[in-house]
Amino acid sequence: MTIGRNMTRRDFIRISSIFLAGAAAMPAIPAGILSGMGSRPAGLADEKIVYSFCEHCFWRCGIAVHVSDGKVTKITGSEHHPLSNGRLCPRGAGGTGLLYDPDRLAYPLVRETRGGKQQYRKATWDEAVTIVAEKLYRIHEQYGPGAIAMLHHGYGVSFFKKMFSEIGVNKIAKPSYDLCCGPARQASVLTYGYPSDTPEGFDIMNSRYMMFFGTHFGENMHNTAVQEISEAIRRGAKIVVFDPRYSTLAGKAEHWLPIKPATDIAMMQALMHVLISENIYDKPFVEQHTVGFGELWDSVREMTPEKASEITDIPAEAIRTVAREYAFHAPAAFVHSGRRTNWYGDALQRIRAIHILNALAGNFKMPGGVVAFQKFPLPQPPAAHEHPAYEKEAYSKYPFFPQDEPSNTIASHEIIQQAIAGDIRALFIYGVNLPETMTLGRQAALDALQKVDFSVAVDVLPAEVTGYVDVVLPECTYLERYDDLDNGRAFRTPFVALRQPAVKPMFDSKPGSEIARMITDKWGLHGVFAPTVEAGLDKKLKLAGSSLEEIKKKGVLVMPATDLYRKSGEPLNLKTPSGKVELASAQLKAGGFDAVPRYTPHPEAPEGYYRMLTGRKPMLTFGRTANNRFLGDLATAKENEVWVNTGVAFSHSLSDGEYVKLKNQAGVVSEFPVKVKVTERIRRDAVYMVHGFGHNSKQLTWAYKKGASHNQLISRTDIDQAMGAVGFQNNFVTFVKEA
Numbered sequence: 205m206t207i208g209r210n211m212t213r214r215d216f217i218r219i220s221s222i223f224l225a226g227a228a229a230m231p232a233i234p235a236g237i238l239s240g241m242g243s244r245p246a247g248l249a250d251e252k253i254v255y256s257f258c259e260h261c262f263w264r265c266g267i268a269v270h271v272s273d274g275k276v277t278k279i280t281g282s283e284h285h286p287l288s289n290g291r292l293c294p295r296g297a298g299g300t301g302l303l304y305d306p307d308r309l310a311y312p313l314v315r316e317t318r319g320g321k322q323q324y325r326k327a328t329w330d331e332a333v334t335i336v337a338e339k340l341y342r343i344h345e346q347y348g349p350g351a352i353a354m355l356h357h358g359y360g361v362s363f364f365k366k367m368f369s370e371i372g373v374n375k376i377a378k379p380s381y382d383l384c385c386g387p388a389r390q391a392s393v394l395t396y397g398y399p400s401d402t403p404e405g406f407d408i409m410n411s412r413y414m415m416f417f418g419t420h421f422g423e424n425m426h427n428t429a430v431q432e433i434s435e436a437i438r439r440g441a442k443i444v445v446f447d448p449r450y451s452t453l454a455g456k457a458e459h460w461l462p463i464k465p466a467t468d469i470a471m472m473q474a475l476m477h478v479l480i481s482e483n484i485y486d487k488p489f490v491e492q493h494t495v496g497f498g499e500l501w502d503s504v505r506e507m508t509p510e511k512a513s514e515i516t517d518i519p520a521e522a523i524r525t526v527a528r529e530y531a532f533h534a535p536a537a538f539v540h541s542g543r544r545t546n547w548y549g550d551a552l553q554r555i556r557a558i559h560i561l562n563a564l565a566g567n568f569k570m571p572g573g574v575v576a577f578q579k580f581p582l583p584q585p586p587a588a589h590e591h592p593a594y595e596k597e598a599y600s601k602y603p604f605f606p607q608d609e610p611s612n613t614i615a616s617h618e619i620i621q622q623a624i625a626g627d628i629r630a631l632f633i634y635g636v637n638l639p640e641t642m643t644l645g646r647q648a649a650l651d652a653l654q655k656v657d658f659s660v661a662v663d664v665l666p667a668e669v670t671g672y673v674d675v676v677l678p679e680c681t682y683l684e685r686y687d688d689l690d691n692g693r694a695f696r697t698p699f700v701a702l703r704q705p706a707v708k709p710m711f712d713s714k715p716g717s718e719i720a721r722m723i724t725d726k727w728g729l730h731g732v733f734a735p736t737v738e739a740g741l742d743k744k745l746k747l748a749g750s751s752l753e754e755i756k757k758k759g760v761l762v763m764p765a766t767d768l769y770r771k772s773g774e775p776l777n778l779k780t781p782s783g784k785v786e787l788a789s790a791q792l793k794a795g796g797f798d799a800v801p802r803y804t805p806h807p808e809a810p811e812g813y814y815r816m817l818t819g820r821k822p823m824l825t826f827g828r829t830a831n832n833r834f835l836g837d838l839a840t841a842k843e844n845e846v847w848v849n850t851g852v853a854f855s856h857s858l859s860d861g862e863y864v865k866l867k868n869q870a871g872v873v874s875e876f877p878v879k880v881k882v883t884e885r886i887r888r889d890a891v892y893m894v895h896g897f898g899h900n901s902k903q904l905t906w907a908y909k910k911g912a913s914h915n916q917l918i919s920r921t922d923i924d925q926a927m928g929a930v931g932f933q934n935n936f937v938t939f940v941k942e943a
């Protein structure tokens with residue numbers, strides 16, 4: 205095998221021929237399974253239920269996997285798990301579509317050049333793992349641990365983190381930080397002194413008034429939040445949605461305010477202006493528990509509703525009404541901080557503005573307001589193995605990048621840049637479809653994959669990324685393996701959950717726990733992992749007074765609800781420098797940033813172009829479900845559409861249902877055409893398309909060529925200089941009619 209800098213480039217390899225061979229060897233897909241989800245009658249005689257948790261998004265709901273005759277027949281919501289309450293979103297129920305996906309990666313693949321042509325050959329696990337272990341070892345020996353980096357997404361990665369920590373590799377990035385929820389996390393750290401997480405700390409069930417900027421619950425299907433919001437609406441809670449698009453949530457709202465995109469901070473400042481100038485904020489709370497009120501008022505004094513109206517395109521009276529209603533319902537009122545917050549490069553400030561609005565309502569640790577959930581206390585067993593003493597370096601150059609997360613030490617785009625610059629020489633990619641994930645755009649990802657000496661992808665499907673790496677390691681799906689215990693998240697009823705196999709791994713795929721162990725064994729590091737994954741889990745659970753045997757029964761251990769609310773007069777003792785809620789942040793100021801959020805204008809669309817907005821579809825989670833026939837067969841999930849305002853469609857002579865290509869401001873034209881949806885439900889200055897379509901890997905035989913890739917059309921990124929998030933909504937597209 206010749207892999208290395210001398211190689212001119214890595215050709216994108218179509219692994220189809222090997223795949224056909226693999227498909228022939230596949231066990232037959234259980235009858236009835238491909239015809240639709242949950243199509244088997246319930247209560248089969250030999251049916252057993254295996255409790256585990258979902259991997260179709262990071263929410264990780266509890267699932268009940270129905271197994272009959274060694275086959276998974278359906279997946280329902282676990283009645284024991286507090287995040288599902290017996291219910292799942294459509295993606296969770298459709299998990300069998302991934303398990304029985306005929307395109308799944310079936311065995312290890314190794315890139316080789318034969319007759320001048322690059323191809324993958326089927327390899328044994330021992331061969332593939334030997335290559336991986338050797339290549340990483342050599343790069344480590346020659347250039348040090350900093351020349352190796354891991355990108356990861358998904359719960360199975362813990363074993364690989366452990367594997368790398370053994371050799372001091374700690375350039376580890378989760379793109380879901382800088383491309384997704386990092387700004388919300390760090391805004392919470394700077395304002396309250398602790399990181400936010402999902403489920404976000406909002407007391408939805410007891411709230412009377414909930415404000416959302418974007419955050420399109422109902423399309424974004426965070427199971428528990430959607431259940432709680434529906435329940436709150438049923439009980440009469442009011443919802444306000446600021447969104448340039450009439451989202452599903454807007455359809456449930458008291459007020460839908462079609463804000464001009466990229467102007468949210470101006471709106472938030474105007475809401476603060478009204479609360480303060482009309483003296484309807486929670487003055488006792490602000491005086492006792494916050495710092496920086498004077499600086500805050502100075503910064504919003506000029507942002508009157510009239511001024512904000514010119515910027516945001518929302519009438520001044522509407523801004524006043526919303527601020528007054530919010531104050532009226534406070535403290536059982538909140539502004540939600542959202543999940544994918546990295547919009548325009550100033551998201552840290554935008555989410556800080558959201559938390560300042562929360563503080564002005566005095567809703568901190570109050571029923572219906574902002575709350576701090578707790579984690580299930582699970583003691584960590586002492587390391588079975590002595591760690592070699594590697595210095596922990598802080599790798600990210602962004603001053604407000606988290607310093608406390610071993611699984612996220614650097615932004616994923618910094619890894620891409622360092623790979624392109626030749627400083628990172630090996631990429632280990634776990635569950636990230638890099639060419640479509642948007643770190644600095646598709647091209648930069650491909651450049652990085654070309655430049656490194658060695659690359660590995662651990663995946664379940666022949667996603668685009670698997671065509672560019674040197675070795676592909678097929679992991680079995682979450683329904684076929686144990687993973688680490690899920691106690692990473694806090695909730696009102698703290699819990700620890702088990703992922704356990706419902707069926708044996710299909711083909712020659714293996715669980716991550718085994719793959720990581722095989723690699724460390726090749727390095728001669730024995731005893732890094734417990735003798736078996738089960739033994740490791742049992743040991744941890746015993747420390748908490750339980751056992752693997754016990755948790756297997758329900759898949760979860762749940763504590764009673766914790767007390768979420770503060771007592772009047774009680775000091776907050778927050779871990780901010782002041783110990784209080786920081787309206788103005790001295791830390792940000794010392795770092796050279798604005799202490800309080802300030803609106804700054806973003807670029808406007810060139811003539812005839814429209815800001816490209818993105819979001820989610822209820823049935824799909826991009827790469828995780830794109831090829832899932834159960835989900836993709838549902839009418840609304842077959843492809844993505846581009847939403848175009850009726851007036852815009854008229855001026856470009858577009859009709860509903862027509863296919864067009866999209867061209868962005870840098871001249872990039874979408875590889876595949878996309879269907880036009882003509883609608884009044886979006887502003888005239890924007891178009892909208894769901895991310896996760898337009899796959900160009902032919903091996904994803906279902907997803908191939910369906911819809912257009914949102915990612916391909918991103919040429920401009922705006923990096924939040926404080927905490928490293930990548931904003932990508934300053935991209936604009938126009939329409940190219942098909943000949």
Ligand SMILES: Nc1nc2c(c(=O)[nH]1)N[C@H]1C(S)=C(S)[C@@H](COP(=O)(O)OP(=O)(O)OC[C@H]3O[C@@H](n4cnc5c(=O)[nH]c(N)nc54)[C@H](O)[C@@H]3O)O[C@H]1N2
Binds near residue numbers: 420466468543817826
């Ligand atoms: N079914 C399903 N659910 C999912 C996912 C999925 O793929 N499928 N993905 C999950 C993931 S990884 C994430 S991060 C979350 C993301 O879900 P959210 O956190 O809800 O994402 P947002 O980007 O806040 O929401 C998108 C909405 O913001 C609006 N928007 C765009 N620009 C602006 C603007 O400038 N101002 C305002 N006010 N609104 C704007 C869009 O029109 C759209 O309605 O969803 C998660 N849930």
Ligand SMILES: Nc1nc2c(c(=O)[nH]1)N[C@H]1C(S)=C(S)[C@@H](COP(=O)(O)OP(=O)(O)OC[C@H]3O[C@@H](n4cnc5c(=O)[nH]c(N)nc54)[C@H](O)[C@@H]3O)O[C@H]1N2
Binds near residue numbers: 384544664667680
């Ligand atoms: N253009 C654009 N880019 C975006 C976004 C956007 O809206 N637009 N959204 C951003 C957001 S919010 C997020 S969270 C990220 C998500 O980015 P990614 O994490 O790259 O998301 P996926 O596309 O879900 O890719 C997951 C990969 O994991 C594989 N996989 C699924 N299950 C398993 C498993 O059990 N084990 C292993 N080893 N692999 C598995 C899938 O086959 C797929 O290749 O994308 C970000 N990038």
Ligand code: SF4
Binds near residue numbers: 425
């Ligand atoms: S919200 Fe849906 S996809 Fe996400 S973990 Fe729960 S059931 Fe699975």
Ligand SMILES: [Mo]
Binds near residue numbers: 380383384385544
């Ligand atoms: Mo995300």
